Amino acid sequence: MWTIAGKPIDPARFRPFEAVDVLYEFDGPRVFTMYDAEGELNLAYWSDENETVYRYVVVPTTEKILDSLRKGSLSVFDALNQPRCWLCDISPNGDISQCQRVDFEAIPRDSLPVPGTMLLPSLGPQLVDLEGRIRELDKDRLSFDLRDIEGRTQTQRFMFDAELLDEVVQAFREDARVRVAGRSFPAKNVAYALTLSRMAERDE
Amino acid sequence: MNAMNFPNTWPADCPPPDAVDADGEVFRLVNNNPPAMVDVASHAETGRLPRAPACLRCGLSVFREIRDATHQRLLLPKLGKLIARAMLKAEHGKTRLTTGRQPTHTTWWAYESVNRAALFSVLTEEG
Numbered sequence: 001m002w003t004i005a006g007k008p009i010d011p012a013r014f015r016p017f018e019a020v021d022v023l024y025e026f027d028g029p030r031v032f033t034m035y036d037a038e039g040e041l042n043l044a045y046w047s048d049e050n051e052t053v054y055r056y057v058v059v060p061t062t063e064k065i066l067d068s069l070r071k072g073s074l075s076v077f078d079a080l081n082q083p084r085c086w087l088c089d090i091s092p093n094g095d096i097s098q099c100q101r102v103d104f105e106a107i108p109r110d111s112l113p114v115p116g117t118m119l120l121p122s123l124g125p126q127l128v129d130l131e132g133r134i135r136e137l138d139k140d141r142l143s144f145d146l147r148d149i150e151g152r153t154q155t156q157r158f159m160f161d162a163e164l165l166d167e168v169v170q171a172f173r174e175d176a177r178v179r180v181a182g183r184s185f186p187a188k189n190v191a192y193a194l195t196l197s198r199m200a201e202r203d204e
Numbered sequence: 205m206n207a208m209n210f211p212n213t214w215p216a217d218c219p220p221p222d223a224v225d226a227d228g229e230v231f232r233l234v235n236n237n238p239p240a241m242v243d244v245a246s247h248a249e250t251g252r253l254p255r256a257p258a259c260l261r262c263g264l265s266v267f268r269e270i271r272d273a274t275h276q277r278l279l280l281p282k283l284g285k286l287i288a289r290a291m292l293k294a295e296h297g298k299t300r301l302t303t304g305r306q307p308t309h310t311t312w313w314a315y316e317s318v319n320r321a322a323l324f325s326v327l328t329e330e331g
Binding site: 048093 | 247279
């Protein structure tokens with residue numbers, strides 16, 4: 001098990017080290033909230049383990065941070081990256097063997113979530129590949145609605161880079177059917193267009 | 205040892221009555237290539253999480269979709285560097301979706317005679 005410099009604290013601060021709300025579970029709670037002895041809310045993250053110890057990163061948190069985690073507007077790494085941070089080692093029977101105050105930056109990166117990783121896979125960017133017609137073009141904000149999407153009644157709002165502007169404007173003016181591929185961010189209800197291509201018109 | 209028996213050390217009614225015959229692809233993070241027994245040991249076998257539900261401790265957590273395993277590798281790097289896949293059949297035991305917050309999280313209770321590690325093959329290289 002890895003070690004880093006830190007300041008030992010009284011483990012009683014985090015007893016009984018019990019999950020209040022489990023945010024990610026796999027063979028037991030891996031990311032969860034817990035209260036400390038003063039009743040303050042903390043976020044705990046399973047970081048590593050060996051035969052005798054489970055090691056958790058524990059940081060103070062807020063309902064606002066947790067809400068952002070659940071909605072996918074904040075990554076787990078960013079939620080853990082707080083000015084105050086502790087490492088707690090828990091024995092297999094659930095007792096705290098030791099806790100120490102540490103610098104978050106000193107924790108080995110392979111014992112933390114990869115930056116940008118959301119709490120659940122469904123909260124991360126998803127690939128989209130849709131056919132439809134461009135409406136509600138906003139050339140200043142570089143965005144448009146894609147409508148008349150086959151098999152869908154809903155429109156999809158897209159953002160795009162300036163390099164796609166000419167193609168988007170032309171397709172909009174000609175009312176052409178286009179195929180737009182990109183990435184969607186479900187939590188933000190928006191997609192980013194990466195490519196745009198003209199499609200043959202369907203016989204109605 | 206009967207090929208279609210569960211270990212007699214497991215609790216009664218384990219696997220639960222609503223578990224079904226194992227069938228189809230499952231994915232799990234592992235650290236060894238080829239996967240070793242240590243990669244597919246249950247908590248009951250390792251003695252971990254003694255306060256967890258006894259029957260769940262006898263099963264092995266897997267995902268039905270590779271996307272969930274890929275995400276888990278990013279979220280919890282120390283769980284395993286490699287993604288391994290197994291194709292389960294009825295002769296390998298029983299499974300039940302135990303989803304919680306992960307839609308494809310599945311618990312697999314393997315028959316006593318099944319060599320779990322040998323069923324998995326690594327899909328991804330360490331990256």
